[in-house]
Amino acid sequence: MPTPFYVDDFAGKIDSLYRLVIIGSRRANQINKNESHHGFAGANRGKKSTIMSLEEVLQDKLGFYKGEEEEEYLE
Secondary structure (H helix, E strand, O other), X not given: OOOOOOHHHHOOOOOOHHHHHHHHHHHHHHHHHHHHHXXXXXXXXXXXXXXXXXXXXXXXXXXXXXXXXXXXXXX
């Protein structure tokens, strides 16, 4: 069974819980799409994509840009 996550775990990582939900769900969808197209479902058997995406946020593997930062990055 996966380790439960608490709000305090994400205190320094994300500025709002709403952003965490959006980022986590987008990444979970990417993971699901990649597994179905490439056949990697066996590699992460038993681990849900939502749990994997939250772990990536905690490990600083997943980030985000907001407002002006995004515009600067895209240029």
